[in-house]
Amino acid sequence: EPEVTQTPSHQVTQMGQEVILRCVPISNHLYFYWYRQILGQKVEFLVSFYNNEISEKSEIFDDQFSVERPDGSNFTLKIRSTKLEDSAMYFCASSYSRTDTQYFGPGTRLTVL
Amino acid sequence: QKEVEQNSGPLSVPEGAIASLNCTYSDRGSQSFFWYRQYSGKSPELIMFIYSNGDKEDGRFTAQLNKASQYVSLLIRDSQPSDSATYLCAVREDNDMRFGAGTRLTVKP
Numbered sequence: 001e002p003e004v005t006q007t008p009s010h011q012v013t014q015m016g017q018e019v020i021l022r023c024v025p026i027s028n029h030l031y032f033y034w035y036r037q038i039l040g041q042k043v044e045f046l047v048s049f050y051n052n053e054i055s056e057k058s059e060i061f062d063d064q065f066s067v068e069r070p071d072g073s074n075f076t077l078k079i080r081s082t083k084l085e086d087s088a089m090y091f092c093a094s095s096y097s098r099t100d101t102q103y104f105g106p107g108t109r110l111t112v113l
Numbered sequence: 114q115k116e117v118e119q120n121s122g123p124l125s126v127p128e129g130a131i132a133s134l135n136c137t138y139s140d141r142g143s144q145s146f147f148w149y150r151q152y153s154g155k156s157p158e159l160i161m162f163i164y165s166n167g168d169k170e171d172g173r174f175t176a177q178l179n180k181a182s183q184y185v186s187l188l189i190r191d192s193q194p195s196d197s198a199t200y201l202c203a204v205r206e207d208n209d210m211r212f213g214a215g216t217r218l219t220v221k222p
Contacts, residue, residue, distance in 0.1 A: 048209075
């Protein structure tokens with residue numbers, strides 16, 4: 001069964017460093033999403049992406065964040081200058097259409113020291 | 114502010130019992146409703162979705178939606194210890210999907 005994959009599974013970085021989290025959505029899906037979940041808290045929507053542009057973003061997704069689909073398979077989330085409060089689990093998700101079910105990847109645990 | 118509210122629990126039921134999980138949402142424009150299960154340290158896993166008022170059954174799971182009351186629930190029949198997890202209610206309007214904080218369910222053998 002097709003699934004969303006994410007790399008790395010765990011990323012440790014120093015405050016102020018840039019990180020790139022990678023996702024490979026399900027191959028025939030057209031909509032891509034990033035969510036984050038701070039430990040013990042709710043899953044929070046960050047951004048949705050369709051047709052090579054951001055279609056919606058939350059108030060969390062500020063200028064520190066960017067997304068890109070550099071090729072036909074990868075979907076990346078970049079955090080330019082990480083802060084301690086960026087430590088969280090980051091989930092990528094994809095769906096075939098805007099109204100279709102979103103399927104989540106296994107997540108990347110980001111730890112900012 | 115669009116909110117999705119769930120009782121955080123923990124909810125504890127004996128094996129074989131019915132577990133009832135509830136969720137309310139504030140945005141009347143919400144179009145679709147999802148229940149995800151999340152085991153500790155893992156990603157959310159879709160259990161069911163529901164778009165229309167009424168009940169939707171899938172195996173041991175029944176989702177119930179009442180848009181007038183802005184209420185969605187999940188019933189788990191014949192609960193098993195393997196059902197022990199956090200259950201996340203998610204509500205979507207367009208591309209914006211909002212999650213509740215989740216209800217932690219424990220099924221005791």
